[in-house]
Amino acid sequence: MKFNGYKRSDGHVGIRNHVVVLPGVICSSSVAKKIADKVEDARYLYNPNGCAQNAKDTSMTLEILSGLIANGNVYGALIVGLGCETIQKNIYIEAIQKKTNKPVVYISIQEEGGIQKTVEKGIKIVTALMEEASKCERVECDLSDIILGMECGGSDPTSGLSANTVLGNTSDRLVGLGGTAVLSETPEAIGAEGILEKRGRTPEIGKKLYDIVIKCEQSYLDSGDDIRNTNPSPGNKASGITTLEEKSIGCIHKSGTKPFDGVYEYGQMIDQKGLMFMDTTAYDVASVVAKIAGGAQIIAFTTGVGTPVGNAIAPVIKITGNHTTFTRLNDMLDFDTSESITGVKTITELGEELLDYIVDVCNGERVKAEEHEISDMAINQLSSYC
Amino acid sequence: MINAVLLNNDDMVATMTSAVYLGNDITFIMYGKTMVIKAISNVPIYHKVAVRAIEKGEAILKYGEKIGYATADIKEGEHVHTQNLSSRL
Numbered sequence: 259m260k261f262n263g264y265k266r267s268d269g270h271v272g273i274r275n276h277v278v279v280l281p282g283v284i285c286s287s288s289v290a291k292k293i294a295d296k297v298e299d300a301r302y303l304y305n306p307n308g309c310a311q312n313a314k315d316t317s318m319t320l321e322i323l324s325g326l327i328a329n330g331n332v333y334g335a336l337i338v339g340l341g342c343e344t345i346q347k348n349i350y351i352e353a354i355q356k357k358t359n360k361p362v363v364y365i366s367i368q369e370e371g372g373i374q375k376t377v378e379k380g381i382k383i384v385t386a387l388m389e390e391a392s393k394c395e396r397v398e399c400d401l402s403d404i405i406l407g408m409e410c411g412g413s414d415p416t417s418g419l420s421a422n423t424v425l426g427n428t429s430d431r432l433v434g435l436g437g438t439a440v441l442s443e444t445p446e447a448i449g450a451e452g453i454l455e456k457r458g459r460t461p462e463i464g465k466k467l468y469d470i471v472i473k474c475e476q477s478y479l480d481s482g483d484d485i486r487n488t489n490p491s492p493g494n495k496a497s498g499i500t501t502l503e504e505k506s507i508g509c510i511h512k513s514g515t516k517p518f519d520g521v522y523e524y525g526q527m528i529d530q531k532g533l534m535f536m537d538t539t540a541y542d543v544a545s546v547v548a549k550i551a552g553g554a555q556i557i558a559f560t561t562g563v564g565t566p567v568g569n570a571i572a573p574v575i576k577i578t579g580n581h582t583t584f585t586r587l588n589d590m591l592d593f594d595t596s597e598s599i600t601g602v603k604t605i606t607e608l609g610e611e612l613l614d615y616i617v618d619v620c621n622g623e624r625v626k627a628e629e630h631e632i633s634d635m636a637i638n639q640l641s642s643y644c
Numbered sequence: 645m646i647n648a649v650l651l652n653n654d655d656m657v658a659t660m661t662s663a664v665y666l667g668n669d670i671t672f673i674m675y676g677k678t679m680v681i682k683a684i685s686n687v688p689i690y691h692k693v694a695v696r697a698i699e700k701g702e703a704i705l706k707y708g709e710k711i712g713y714a715t716a717d718i719k720e721g722e723h724v725h726t727q728n729l730s731s732r733l
Binding site for chain 1: 646649651657659676688690691692694706707710711712724725726729730731732
C-alpha cells in the first residue's frame, strides 16, 4: 500500500515537513517560543528539561529530544540554548548526529547577546530553514515505512470493547503490510503480563515483556505505593472500569493478534519492522512523545471519555468507541468506532476503514489536534530536579 | 433487544450497552443463544453486570481473563464494580 510522504537523506520517511524550534533548556523556552511565533508554520517544541537533572535523566532527555528532531516528520531544527546549562551545544549536536544528518542549527542567548538579538537571529535561521523545507516534495512511499504509535487515554469500557479492538485490527493490517506498530504504557499492561508473555515472537521476547511489566509494578511497591490503588483513574472508574487488570486487558487489545517482534526502552529509536512494545509510562503525553522520539510518524490514540492531546511534529488521531463522547467532544475526535457496538459494522470493517483514514492522514489530511494546534510535551524522569 | 455484551462465553460479567434499572431485562448472547436475566440493581451504561451468581473470593473473568476477585457475594443481574470487585482480596 502506498502513500505520498517525504524521503529524508538519513533514510527516514516523514508524513509532515516541519521546521522545529526547540529550547535547549527551560530557561530559554520563552525566547525560543518568540522565534517560533514569528515564523509562520514553524513548530515550537517545548522542552521542560536540559539542566539540573541527574545523569540518567539527562540522558533520557537527550534521547527524547534528539529522537524527536530525527523523526521523519522534521525537516530541520533550531535549538535555542541559554549557554550555561548541562546539555551543551556539542552534546546536543553529537546526540542528534548519531541519529540523523538533517540541518540543525544551535544558538544561545548568552552568546548572542540577549533576548532581542537571539530572537532576530533565530527568526532569520528559521525562515531560511522553512524556505529550504518548502522545496521538499511528497513522493510515493510504501506503508511499510510507517511506524504507528498506539496510545490510549481517558479510557472507558468502550475502549476495550470497541476502539482498542478496532485499532488492534488496524495494527494487524499494518504489520501484515510490512509496517510497524508500537504498543506501550507498561503500567497499563499490569495484569496482562501473562498474555503478553505468550505473544513474544520468541520465548526471549515473551520473557522480556513479562519481566518489564513485573518490574514496573514492583517499582511502585518498592516505593511504598500500590499502583492498583491509583490506576484506574477516577474518570476511568466513573465510566465503569473497575480494576487495573480490566483496564490493561482492554488496553493491550490495541496490539491486535500478531506476535511481538521487539521490546524497546523509553524513547529508543525503533530500528526494525513489525509489532513492537516500548517501555513507557502511563502518563499519556510522556508516552506519546517517547514513541515519536522512537520514530513514530503518527499516533493512533483511543479514548472513551475524550482527550485533546496533540504533538508538535506528529498527527495524533483520536479514536473512540463512545458515540456520545464522539458527538459531545467532536472538535477533538477524529474516528468513531461505536458502530461495532451497535452491530452496524464489524470490527474488521472498521479496522479497514481506520487504516484507510491513517493513509489519508499520512498523505497530509490534518487531524483535529493539528487543526487546533494542540502541542503537548512531557519527558519521563526518574528523580526530581537536582 | 440486546443491551449487553458478553465478551467471552466464560465471562461472569457482561458490559451494558445501555443503562438498565432495577427489574429491567438484560439481554445478551451466550454461546450463540439469546439470554435474558433481570437487573436486580441499576446498572449505568458500559458498566458490568453479573450474568450468574459469583461467590466472595472467586476470580471474576471478563474478556475470558481474570480482572480481579469478588469482595462480596454477587447475585445474577447485580452491578459489578468497586463495591464488590477488587484487584486484591
